[in-house]
Amino acid sequence: MAIDTGEWNDIHPVDKKTLGQRLALAARAVVYGEQVIYRGPELASLQADGATLLLSFDQIAAGLNLKGDAATINQSFAIAGADGKFQWAAAELVGKQQINQLRLSHPDIKQPVQVRYAFADNPNAVLYNSAGLPASPFVAALPVARH
Structure with a gap:
């Protein structure tokens, strides 16, 4: 808030x-x-989609928005593979009739399993709903298969 x-x-x-x-x-x-x-956008689900993570959100009003320049946006989301090494991720809004998803990727991470948003002492808030309310920081992970 x-x-x-x-x-x-x-x-x-x-x-x-x-x-x-x-x-x-x-x-x-x-x-x-x-x-x-x-309320601002709230992470509803996280799923792997090839070399990307697809995040779905609730509390979006009429849709999601990213605010800020590309550099700021791309230093607000970080993803990691099973090794736990986080890298800044490129973020892309996704949706057909209503934008309620975000796709994250990094060229060096082939199977991302974790995401962090605004994970810093003084983070940049870039993810908003159409009502102008910001998302709170979050951390989420997919289950990792152990071989």
């Missing part, structure tokens, strides 16, 4: 209005039962 409102060097962000508006949306939905969008 507040991942994109702070500053790297201050726990008291200048932009309190955005956070207040988001908290008000949550109160309207949770306390008063109004049908308003108050």
Whole structure:
């Protein structure tokens, strides 16, 4: 909810209005039962798709958005193979009628099994729903077959 409102060097962000508006949306939905969008995208599923990971999300409103330049976006998601060595991943929005998926890849990772988003002390928030609400940081992994 507040991942994109702070500053790297201050726990008291200048932009309190955005956070207040988001908290008000949550109160309207949770306390008063109004049908308003108050949460950012939430990872619903993770699946391997060849040399890529396909992430599906709930809480997307009318769809997902990536905000920022390509360099920032491509340093917000990291994937790893079974060796656990994470590399920054290229991110591509996917969807037919509604964009609710994200495809991640890295040329050196042939079978990705793990993903991290915004996994840093002061991460860049780049994944949003169409209501302008950011996704929270997450880590997810596929089951790995042991031979």
